[in-house]
Amino acid sequence: MKSVMMIAYAFPPEGHAGVYRPLRFVRHLPAMGWLPLVITGDPGRYGYIRHDPNLGTLVPPSTDVIRVRERDPWQLIQAWRARRIHRKSLSAFAAKEAPLGQNNHTAIRSFIRQAVNTAEAWCYHPDTAMGWIRPAVKTALKLSGRQKPDVVWATAGPVSSFIVARRFSMQTGVPYVLDFRDAWTIIPTEFDRRRPKWARNLDRRFMFRLLNGAQGVVFRYRTEAECFWQAYPGAMNASRIHLIPNGYEGSIDNFAPPRERKCKILYTGTLSDYRYDTLLHALCLLKESSRHLANQLHLHFVGEGTEALVNETVRLELSDMITARGPVSYEEVSKLSRQSHALLILGRPSTTTGFELFAGAKLFGYLKAGMPIIGVLPNDETKKILLRVGVTTVADVDSPLEIVSVLHRVLDAWMRGELSVLLPNPSECEAYSAERQTRSLVRALEGRPALEPFVPGSAQIPPSLRCVIGNRARKFGQRTSLGAGQEPMTGSPA
Numbered sequence: 001m002k003s004v005m006m007i008a009y010a011f012p013p014e015g016h017a018g019v020y021r022p023l024r025f026v027r028h029l030p031a032m033g034w035l036p037l038v039i040t041g042d043p044g045r046y047g048y049i050r051h052d053p054n055l056g057t058l059v060p061p062s063t064d065v066i067r068v069r070e071r072d073p074w075q076l077i078q079a080w081r082a083r084r085i086h087r088k089s090l091s092a093f094a095a096k097e098a099p100l101g102q103n104n105h106t107a108i109r110s111f112i113r114q115a116v117n118t119a120e121a122w123c124y125h126p127d128t129a130m131g132w133i134r135p136a137v138k139t140a141l142k143l144s145g146r147q148k149p150d151v152v153w154a155t156a157g158p159v160s161s162f163i164v165a166r167r168f169s170m171q172t173g174v175p176y177v178l179d180f181r182d183a184w185t186i187i188p189t190e191f192d193r194r195r196p197k198w199a200r201n202l203d204r205r206f207m208f209r210l211l212n213g214a215q216g217v218v219f220r221y222r223t224e225a226e227c228f229w230q231a232y233p234g235a236m237n238a239s240r241i242h243l244i245p246n247g248y249e250g251s252i253d254n255f256a257p258p259r260e261r262k263c264k265i266l267y268t269g270t271l272s273d274y275r276y277d278t279l280l281h282a283l284c285l286l287k288e289s290s291r292h293l294a295n296q297l298h299l300h301f302v303g304e305g306t307e308a309l310v311n312e313t314v315r316l317e318l319s320d321m322i323t324a325r326g327p328v329s330y331e332e333v334s335k336l337s338r339q340s341h342a343l344l345i346l347g348r349p350s351t352t353t354g355f356e357l358f359a360g361a362k363l364f365g366y367l368k369a370g371m372p373i374i375g376v377l378p379n380d381e382t383k384k385i386l387l388r389v390g391v392t393t394v395a396d397v398d399s400p401l402e403i404v405s406v407l408h409r410v411l412d413a414w415m416r417g418e419l420s421v422l423l424p425n426p427s428e429c430e431a432y433s434a435e436r437q438t439r440s441l442v443r444a445l446e447g448r449p450a451l452e453p454f455v456p457g458s459a460q461i462p463p464s465l466r467c468v469i470g471n472r473a474r475k476f477g478q479r480t481s482l483g484a485g486q487e488p489m490t491g492s493p494a
Contacts, residue, residue, distance in 0.1 A: 003035045003147065004445055005140060005168075007154035007161045009129055011040035012059060015052025015330060017269065017361035018181055022155055023055070024249050026063055028438040034445065035062070037149065039140055039164070041132055042069040050304075052329050068139050072131035121194035126184075126203055128191075129160040136164045137171075144172055151215065151445045155179040159203075162210050175215035177444050179244075186227050186468065187354030204472065211235035216444035218242045221381050224357050226459040231472030241454040242444045245385075246361050247432035248368035255370045255423060257341050262298040263414040265374060266340040268333050269362045272305025274346040275397055279376050282403035283318055289404075293411050294321060299344065302336060303327050333365075341419060342372040342410055347380050347397055356380045356462035367429045372422035374410060376403055385432075390425035 008022040026036045059065060124130045140152075152174055154165035165176040185192075185207045192200065211217055211228070212235045219225040225241050258264075287294040299322045301309060306324035313322045328336070337343065343366045348355040359381035366373050367389065375394035377383040386394050393410060395403040413419045430436065440451045461469050 001030075001033055001035045002151075002445075003037065003149045004029065005143070005149040005152045005174075006036050006038045007136070007140075007152065007164050008038060009041045009132065009156075009158050009161050010043065011038055011065065012055035013051055013053045014043050015050040015055050018155075018157070019055065020361055021179075021181060021246055023058060024247065024434040025153075025438055025441055027058065027060060027249065028434050029442070030060065030062065032438060032442050034442065037143065038063060038065045039136055039143075040065060040067055041129070041136075042067040050327055054329055054331055066139060066143065068132060068136045070129070070132040070135060117190070118194045121191050122196060122199070125199060126163070126206070127158040127160055129158040133160050133163050133167070136160075137167045140164065140168045141171060144168070144174070148172065149174055152176040153179060153441075153445065155181055156184060157182045159184050163206075166210060166213060169213070175447065176213070177216040177218065178210060178214045179218040180220065180224070180228075183224055183227060183354060183357055185472075186224075186231060186465065187357065188468075204475065208232050208235045214240065215447050216240050216242055218244050218441070218444055220245045220359070221357065222454065222459040223381065223462065225454050226456070227357070227461060227465060227469055229454075229456050230461060231469050233473060238454050238456055239449050242440060242450040243452050243454060244437050244440045244444075245432060246359070246364050247434055247437045248364045248429075249434040250368065252368055252370040252426050252429055255372075255420060256338075257414075257417075257419050258339050260339075260341070262296050263342070263411055264340040265297070265299045265342045265344050265410070266336055267299070267301045267303070267344040267346070268336070268365075269303045269360065270305050271301060271303055271309060271346075273348060275349045275378075276309065276346055276376070277312075278397055278400050279346070279403055280312060280316055280318065282400040282407065283321055284316055285400055285404050286407055287318070287321070290408075293408070296411060296415075297321055297407065298323070300324070300336070300340070302333065337369050337371065340371070341414055342374050342393075342422070343369060344374045345377070345382060345386075347375075347377040347382055350378050350397075350464070353464050353468065354462065356464060358382065359385055364432050367424055367432060370423060370426065372410065372413075372419055373424065374406060376406075386424075389428040391422075393422055 006022060006026065010016065010019050012019060012023060022038070026038060029036050120128060152165045152168055154161045154176060156162050156179070162178055165178070168174065169176040185204050211232055217228075217236055217240060219228065219241065220243070222243055225243060229236065229238070229241070283294070283299075286297070301322070301324040304327050306326065309322070310324050313319050313324075345360070345363055345366060348358050355378060357380070363382055363385060372393060373386060373391050375383060375386050375391065376397050377386075377394060378397050383394055393406045395406040410422065413422055443449065443451060
């Protein structure tokens with residue numbers, strides 16, 4: 001059996017969306033002749049983004065998971081502060097009242113937080129996981145001394161995982177495969193915007209070297225691959241590019257709509273980064289025009305960042321239609337899904353550069369659930385996938401009237417007992433199964449051509465990224481003679 005060393009900074013019991021992709025591969029690679037060894041971080045020291053101990057039970061017993069602890073006193077302090085602020089915010093939210101002078105204190109804290117974030121952006125390269133790079137490489141080399149892997153696979157973000165793979169490869173000669181869960185250097189994050197120009201240029205030069213040295217590069221979508229192809233001309237060979245979107249594990253569930261007095265629509269996951277203002281507007285319109293229908297509709301939001309939604313719901317007098325709660329475990333999400341009639345998915349605001357490339361991991365969990373899906377979306381990858389699998393309940397996020405029309409269709413199907421006509425096409429959904437994805441990954445690990453070949457020029461650059469991609473293309477229009485051994489600055493922050 002061949003072996004693959006998998007570099008994944010986040011892994012169970014961390015439970016945020018980025019964990020499920022490496023977990024699916026770990027579970028399915030052994031059946032295809034590959035034994036995975038996982039090198040991951042130890043986030044318990046700094047605090048989990050979303051702790052889910054039950055996910056750890058899904059890791060096969062035969063898989064060794066090596067947790068590498070980074071030593072970064074500053075991140076330890078920041079994690080302590082974040083936990084303290086979170087506890088206070090929960091208490092204040094529960095009390096629904098603000099002490100006198102809180103606004104002034106909030107403004108001061110906001111100023112300090114902005115200053116701290118800017119300092120981190122200047123000191124950490126390429127990201128705040130920088131302190132993990134050296135101990136992770138050291139651990140990988142030690143393990144390789146006992147049994148050398150056939151290939152290294154690294155998934156990012158954080159991009160520090162890519163650097164671990166490349167450094168290990170340079171010292172051992174083991175080829176590496178890069179797996180992009182984010183379009184790093186293409187879609188700017190808040191962290192990127194705070195970085196000095198010289199640091200951003202360093203990131204892009206190093207990205208060229210990462211791409212150029214990889215045995216294979218995995219992107220989620222054809223459009224994303226096209227963006228990198230044009231932004232870094234000469235960095236990749238098209239035959240080494242593999243397209244593997246996110247997906248789901250197991251067979252698609254049978255839909256058994258619950259018997260309830262109201263039609264329940266469920267949203268799960270982080271909410272604060274998504275656009276829902278026109279959805280609320282549409283609910284107001286529905287309430288004004290068809291109160292009897294509005295009274296039969298219940299939207300339930302579960303996840304991080306629901307506080308602003310609750311406040312807006314109260315302001316718009318929609319509390320009789322909308323409820324919200326904080327994040328729950330994967331098992332609890334599955335339970336809530338079975339108690340719902342449809343699932344809701346939203347998109348990023350169109351003011352976000354690169355919003356067109358987005359399709360959240362929750363989408364594929366929705367496909368596995370085998371339930372009606374309501375999409376309130378811009379023209380992004382999420383909409384493309386929903387239309388590809390035959391979902392007809394997708395509304396333009398900029399059209400409250402279109403959203404109302406979709407809600408009418410769902411309510412009408414619910415009242416008639418015909419929600420099954422709104423289900424995604426299961427045969428089309430199978431394109432996103434873990435088995436199919438892992439077969440595609442194996443070809444990348446073995447250095448073989450992709451199952452779905454990437455043809456340069458077959459996709460258009462999204463409008464919000466044309467300027468960004470044009471700038472990158474001009475910068476790398478000619479092959480740059482880069483020092484093969486040059487690395488970005490890493491180590492402990494100043």
